[in-house]
Amino acid sequence: MNDLIYRPGLEGIIAGETSISTIxxxxxxxxxxxxxxxxxATFEEVAYLILYGELPQPxxxxxFQQRLSAAATIHPEIIEIxxxxxxxxxxxxxxxxGASLLAHWDADEGDNGREANLRKAERLLAQLPVLMAxxxxxxxxxxxxxxxxxxxxxxNLLWMLHGEEPTEQHVRAMDVSLILYAEHEFNASTFxxxxxxxxxxxxxxxxxxAIGALKGPLHGxxxxxxxxxxxxxxxxxxxxxxxxxxxxxxxxxxxxGHRVYKTxxxxxxxxxxxCAQLAETTGHQDMEQMxxxxxTVVVEEKQIPPNLxxxxxRLYHYMGLPIPxxxxxxxxxxxxxxSAHVIEQLDDNRLIRxxxxxxxxxxxxxxxxGER
Ligand SMILES: CC(C)(COP(=O)(O)OP(=O)(O)OC[C@H]1O[C@@H](n2cnc3c(N)ncnc32)[C@H](O)[C@@H]1OP(=O)(O)O)[C@@H](O)C(=O)NCCC(=O)NCCS
Numbered sequence: 385m386n387d388l389i390y391r392p393g394l395e396g397i398i399a400g401e402t403s404i405s406t407i408x409x410x411x412x413x414x415x416x417x418x419x420x421x422x423x424x425a426t427f428e429e430v431a432y433l434i435l436y437g438e439l440p441q442p443x444x445x446x447x448f449q450q451r452l453s454a455a456a457t458i459h460p461e462i463i464e465i466x467x468x469x470x471x472x473x474x475x476x477x478x479x480x481x482g483a484s485l486l487a488h489w490d491a492d493e494g495d496n497g498r499e500a501n502l503r504k505a506e507r508l509l510a511q512l513p514v515l516m517a518x519x520x521x522x523x524x525x526x527x528x529x530x531x532x533x534x535x536x537x538x539x540n541l542l543w544m545l546h547g548e549e550p551t552e553q554h555v556r557a558m559d560v561s562l563i564l565y566a567e568h569e570f571n572a573s574t575f576x577x578x579x580x581x582x583x584x585x586x587x588x589x590x591x592x593x594a595i596g597a598l599k600g601p602l603h604g605x606x607x608x609x610x611x612x613x614x615x616x617x618x619x620x621x622x623x624x625x626x627x628x629x630x631x632x633x634x635x636x637x638x639x640x641g642h643r644v645y646k647t648x649x650x651x652x653x654x655x656x657x658x659c660a661q662l663a664e665t666t667g668h669q670d671m672e673q674m675x676x677x678x679x680t681v682v683v684e685e686k687q688i689p690p691n692l693x694x695x696x697x698r699l700y701h702y703m704g705l706p707i708p709x710x711x712x713x714x715x716x717x718x719x720x721x722x723s724a725h726v727i728e729q730l731d732d733n734r735l736i737r738x739x740x741x742x743x744x745x746x747x748x749x750x751x752x753x754g755e756r
Contacts, residue, residue, distance in 0.1 A: 404724050405567045410650050427562040431720045455510035456531035459489040466519045475708040479715050480595040482515040487588035496586050504587045505723030516712050517544035554703050564651040565714050567721030573597040577722040578729045582736040594722045607710040609638035610697035623677035639694030640682050651692040659695040662702040
């Protein structure tokens with residue numbers, strides 16, 4: 385075993401190959417920088433790019449949007465099950481259960497071929513927002529609002545959550561956040577999805593496991609914790625003392641740091657200005673000011689820059705979205721990246737089965753019960 389490389393957390397280890405995205409020299413999806421995509425593309429175009437490898441032609445985009453619209457409904461039995469899940473169950477746990485449930489009513493269940501997986505990926509992309517919005521409304525004793533064709537995924541999502549016409553600015557903010565969350569190389573949840581499908585298990589099983597991995601506060605769960613931190617700090621004048629004290633106590637400030645980006649997360653840089661604009665129009669300049677104080681102190685004291693979850697939590701707050709939906713929103717977008725990775729893994733599969741350094745006792749003799 386001595387010639388094998390071991391690094392805790394697999395830090396810096398190349399664990400596979402991908403043509404979907406790279407984080408070397410910025411974040412790039414299939415050759416396009418996320419800055420270009422966030423500036424010019426819609427989430428649907430980006431989803432198509434990630435799943436199919438190329439930006440869509442106009443007719444391909446139209447057909448893709450039509451397929452997503454047609455699939456944006458879930459079986460009434462699933463709605464019934466959502467009604468029976470206890471009220472205290474978190475939205476993120478419902479997403480995990482929901483992804484698994486959707487498999488039982490999927491027409492391609494049992495077919496793990498490339499074409500079937502693309503169809504299943506499109507259906508998950510269309511159905512998970514319906515499921516999330518339905519559960520959100522059921523929790524408030526409201527009836528689910530059906531999806532409406534002709535709306536973009538971001539528009540439809542806000543429509544199904546609130547049953548009110550969303551503003552153009554909110555739709556655009558949601559669209560950009562979905563673009564930025566869509567794909568990120570071999571992060572923990574994507575790697576989980578690849579490990580699961582490498583056993584030749586199916587797409588829904590891989591996505592269900594990935595949602596479980598995303599939930600953790602060191603990964604996707606961080607966006608909800610960021611908002612809890614901002615609520616705890618409360619105001620800009622308390623921010624500096626709060627953060628200096630927290631750092632002294634060795635508290636991890638959620639929304640800061642990244643295993644790979646040590647000089648800054650390009651997604652956070654991009655979203656910061658959009659966040660500031662939304663704060664301006666929604667009257668949240670105080671929170672923006674507080675966040676800037678915290679950011680300045682963390683960078684000054686620890687040289688740890690913010691990651692995407694730092695601005696995205698505020699963005700969702702400024703849009704009036706409740707905290708328990710923040711990580712589920714991440715799921716709605718990352719399902720695209722996870723699906724593309726499952727399909728890529730299965731195209732050239734080899735079971736993912738690494739080794740471990742054994743740290744247990746040396747070989748020892750069996751002892752009968754009375755001799756132990
Ligand atoms: C994402 C994360 C797990 C990556 O960490 P990592 O590469 O494993 O880095 P380490 O845990 O080895 O941390 C290295 C040092 O930076 C510190 N550090 C890392 N992130 C920190 C944070 N958010 N706040 C304060 N200190 C932090 C660690 O305490 C450690 O300090 P030490 O050397 O004095 O002990 C980590 O930065 C983190 O926990 N961030 C907060 C959660 C978060 O926002 N997650 C979303 C990621 S996109």
